[in-house]
Amino acid sequence: MDVRPDDAIQAYLKTGEHDPMFFAWPGNGVLDKSRIGTANLRDALIAEVVRRTENQQGLAVPDGMDLHQFSRQKFCPMVKGLFPRSEQEIVLSMLERSVVFLTQDNIVSLLRDMTWLGTAWDLANLYLASCSAELLAEDAPQLLGLGIGTTCYVSTDYFHTKNHFEDYVLHEAAHVFHNCKRETLGLPSSRRREWLLEIEFRKRETFAYACEAYSRILELGVDQKHRQKLLAELALSPLPGDDRVDGEEYLDILGEAVAARNGWKRILGRCSTDIYESVQ
Numbered sequence: 001m002d003v004r005p006d007d008a009i010q011a012y013l014k015t016g017e018h019d020p021m022f023f024a025w026p027g028n029g030v031l032d033k034s035r036i037g038t039a040n041l042r043d044a045l046i047a048e049v050v051r052r053t054e055n056q057q058g059l060a061v062p063d064g065m066d067l068h069q070f071s072r073q074k075f076c077p078m079v080k081g082l083f084p085r086s087e088q089e090i091v092l093s094m095l096e097r098s099v100v101f102l103t104q105d106n107i108v109s110l111l112r113d114m115t116w117l118g119t120a121w122d123l124a125n126l127y128l129a130s131c132s133a134e135l136l137a138e139d140a141p142q143l144l145g146l147g148i149g150t151t152c153y154v155s156t157d158y159f160h161t162k163n164h165f166e167d168y169v170l171h172e173a174a175h176v177f178h179n180c181k182r183e184t185l186g187l188p189s190s191r192r193r194e195w196l197l198e199i200e201f202r203k204r205e206t207f208a209y210a211c212e213a214y215s216r217i218l219e220l221g222v223d224q225k226h227r228q229k230l231l232a233e234l235a236l237s238p239l240p241g242d243d244r245v246d247g248e249e250y251l252d253i254l255g256e257a258v259a260a261r262n263g264w265k266r267i268l269g270r271c272s273t274d275i276y277e278s279v280q
Contacts, residue, residue, distance in 0.1 A: 008037070009044045014137055016121030038117065046111050048136070049124045053104070058130035059156040061101050071096040075173055077218060078211060081264025082177075082197065090185050091196065095173055099152050102127040110153070122146055123153055130155040147172040150180050165234050170215045174208040203271035205244040210253045210267045217258060224258075231258050 008024040011017070021030060022037035061067075075095045079088050102110065107127050114120040125140040145168040146153045152172035177197035182189040185196070192198070199207050213234060221227030231254060239247035253270045257263030 012041050013048055016118050018117055041117055045120060045124055046108055052133045053131045056131045056133050057104055059160055068096045071099045081262050082268055087187055094185055098150050099169055101154050101156050126155055130157050144168045145172040147175040150176050165213050165216045167212050167216050171208045171212040174211040178204055198273040199271055200273045205242055207271040209240045209245055213254055214257050214263055227258050
């Protein structure tokens with residue numbers, strides 16, 4: 001049965017999925033169909049997001065906020081704990097430009113420039129949620145942040161979270177380390193040191209959640225005794241609701257990190273590829 005462009009557009013808006021061959025569209029060959037179909041789907045997504053938020057605005061970024069300074073201050077302890085001094089400034093300079101908060105002023109251009117239609121759909125839902133608007137699908141992922149390459153797209157809900165152990169800006173930044181190759185930043189690389197940090201694939205979420213919580217414990221804790229108290233409080237709180245993270249292991253890693261002089265290295269050690277390669 002032939003599929004019309006309107007049907008394909010509605011299917012995409014509801015699911016984020018599309019026919020990679022764009023058979024529903026006219027055109028001279030696959031490339032022409034793809035060009036036309038991609039433009040139509042992207043335009044429809046933008047129009048729907050604008051429609052759903054025309055009377056609802058997301059929370060604004062605080063007035064006068066210097067995003068680069070905010071990012072540098074946020075990421076500095078993590079970078080200093082994970083990288084040698086000779087590489088810290090290079091990594092920090094990349095990270096301080098990586099954070100993008102989704103707002104009414106930039107959402108259209110972000111959706112327009114996003115390479116992949118599926119990712120644009122996820123980004124649209126992240127923004128809709130920040131505006132308390134209806135998502136494109138009932139089962140759309142409930143995202144607060146989305147990392148793509150070296151960019152961390154974040155909801156402005158970040159500035160109003162009530163959970164003082166949450167920091168999804170830092171969480172998404174932690175994912176950048178396994179998404180960015182060392183050679184991209186001009187750093188020495190090898191077959192065994194291809195990425196900024198060699199994080200075991202199965203432990204990527206554990207690493208990000210542990211970095212997130214450890215960062216907050218360091219920010220809130222005035223001394224070692226206070227940090228241990230915060231860790232005990234965290235252990236009684238809801239653990240990450242992510243099937244990829246083992247709650248007991250997560251708390252064990254944090255316990256080791258809080259007790260250590262450089263907890264960042266302990267987190268990395270528990271989540272790196274080296275520990276898994278050694279037991280193969």
